[in-house]
Amino acid sequence: MGRGLDLSPRKKSEVKTLLLHTSHSQRKIAELAGVSKSVVNKIKINLDQDQPLSPKRKGKCGRKRITTPRSDRKIRDICLQNRKKSAGLLTQMVQESGIQVSKRTVQRRLAEEGLTGHRPAKKPRLTEAMKKKRLAWAREHRLMSVEDWSKVCFSDESTFEILADKSNFVRRRPGEKFHPDCIVERVKHPVKIMVWSVISAKGVGRLYIVQGTMRQDQYKQVLDTRLLPQLREWFPEGEEFMFMHDSAPCHKARSVTKFLADHNIPVLPWPGNSPDMNPIENLWEITKAEIAKEMITTKVKLIEKLINVWHHNPKIKESAKQCIESMPRRIKALIQAKGNVTKY
Numbered sequence: 120m121g122r123g124l125d126l127s128p129r130k131k132s133e134v135k136t137l138l139l140h141t142s143h144s145q146r147k148i149a150e151l152a153g154v155s156k157s158v159v160n161k162i163k164i165n166l167d168q169d170q171p172l173s174p175k176r177k178g179k180c181g182r183k184r185i186t187t188p189r190s191d192r193k194i195r196d197i198c199l200q201n202r203k204k205s206a207g208l209l210t211q212m213v214q215e216s217g218i219q220v221s222k223r224t225v226q227r228r229l230a231e232e233g234l235t236g237h238r239p240a241k242k243p244r245l246t247e248a249m250k251k252k253r254l255a256w257a258r259e260h261r262l263m264s265v266e267d268w269s270k271v272c273f274s275d276e277s278t279f280e281i282l283a284d285k286s287n288f289v290r291r292r293p294g295e296k297f298h299p300d301c302i303v304e305r306v307k308h309p310v311k312i313m314v315w316s317v318i319s320a321k322g323v324g325r326l327y328i329v330q331g332t333m334r335q336d337q338y339k340q341v342l343d344t345r346l347l348p349q350l351r352e353w354f355p356e357g358e359e360f361m362f363m364h365d366s367a368p369c370h371k372a373r374s375v376t377k378f379l380a381d382h383n384i385p386v387l388p389w390p391g392n393s394p395d396m397n398p399i400e401n402l403w404e405i406t407k408a409e410i411a412k413e414m415i416t417t418k419v420k421l422i423e424k425l426i427n428v429w430h431h432n433p434k435i436k437e438s439a440k441q442c443i444e445s446m447p448r449r450i451k452a453l454i455q456a457k458g459n460v461t462k463y
Contacts, residue, residue: 126158131172134162186228190218194228203239242460243392250458256390257453268446269320271387272350273363275394276333277403279425280311281415310418314425315341317349318399318439319360324349326429328422335372342378350384363387365397395463396449398442405438 126134130152137148138159145163149156165172186194197212198204204212209229210222220228229235245253291301313333317324325345330337346362354360362384364370379386394400409428415421429435445463452461 126154128173130154131162134159135166135172138163138166185224186218186220190220191228191231193218194220194225195232195234198229198232198234206236243394245392245459249390249392252458253390253393253396253453254458256388256393257450257458259388261450261454263447263450265444265447268443270359271361271363271443271446272317272319272324272346272353273397273399273443274315274317274324274346275365275397275399275403276313276315276329276367277400277407278311278313279407279410279421280309281417281421310421312418312421312425315345316399316429317346317362318402318443319353320440320443321353322436323402323429323439324353326426333367333369335369335375338369338372338375339378342375342382346384347382361385361387363389363397365389365393366391395461396446396453398439398446401442401463402435402438405434406432409434 134148134152134154137143137151141148143151145156145159149159152159162172164170193216194209194213197216198209201209201212206222206226206229210220210225213220213225289301291298295301313329315327315329315333325348327341327345329341333341350360350362362379364386366389369375390396406425406428409432410421410424413424415424449461449463452463
């Protein structure tokens with residue numbers, strides 16, 4: 120059983136008076152004072168030994184904790200069972216469990232446990248079948264070295280939009296709720312563009328601005344006008360390489376498969392719903408972060424900024440090589456997670 124709250128000086132004085140001025144037994148005194156028998160016994164021992172009833176406290180001790188170790192554990196457990204609830208809702212649940220504390224106390228106890236607030240990581244939902252496929256793929260490729268992965272060309276599409284402020288928090292004073300710096304502007308139909316590109320250990324490839332929705336005919340045009348020239352530039356002497364694209368419908372169309380086979384482009388098998396295994400996803404995030412540093416309001420400016428960041432920002436080229444070199448670690452993490460989401 121956990122340790123209870125300390126007795127108040129008044130309660131200790133009450134027990135002391137009953138011990139010194141009555142002939143009641145310790146059991147009877149405990150019953151009259153509303154404390155346990157062991158408490159009465161400890162106070163009697165202190166009186167017999169002429170010891171103070173309250174321990175000497177060192178320095179500026181401040182106010183005593185309002186919670187016990189047991190209630191601290193209860194607060195922690197309630198949080199672990201409701202990780203996405205706000206501090207206010209957690210406080211309400213804690214109070215309903217019989218622990219009367221303030222919201223600030225709940226926040227402090229959770230901070231002591233290392234349970235602080237963060238934005239949740241966004242990951243795709245994985246079914247058990249998807250996890251099994253991801254795990255099987257990881258085991259199949261676990262022996263590939265960094266040198267092997269440096270021969271792989273990773274491709275993918277991504278979407279960019281103007282006024283893409285995804286802030287979830289803002290620091291403001293009272294009365295500043297609608298201050299221009301404290302609001303997130305929204306447009307009814309934001310301008311979006313979809314782009315395609317490819318990366319390898321040798322750097323980033325050409326960008327392609329997708330027109331509308333990527334379908335198999337447009338994807339074959341991408342492969343013909345962007346991928347093939349890039350492969351000739353990266354591997355001019357007929358060096359060994361592999362091409363990676365995910366399982367999007369336009370990627371798996373028969374005409375696309377035939378196009379790749381006709382041009383002798385070997386394709387790396389890829390498990391579905393596995394953006395954490397594709398290094399180009401990290402470069403898309405870096406690119407979006409760089410673009411978000413400026414207020415872009417037109418499609419033309421968005422495309423210009425995208426091209427400039429993708430081809431001229433040194434962070435992109437450096438990250439491309441580093442992310443591809445992380446592939447053995449990604450595979451290891453995927454096996455350890457048994458096909459579930461990883462930190463990548």
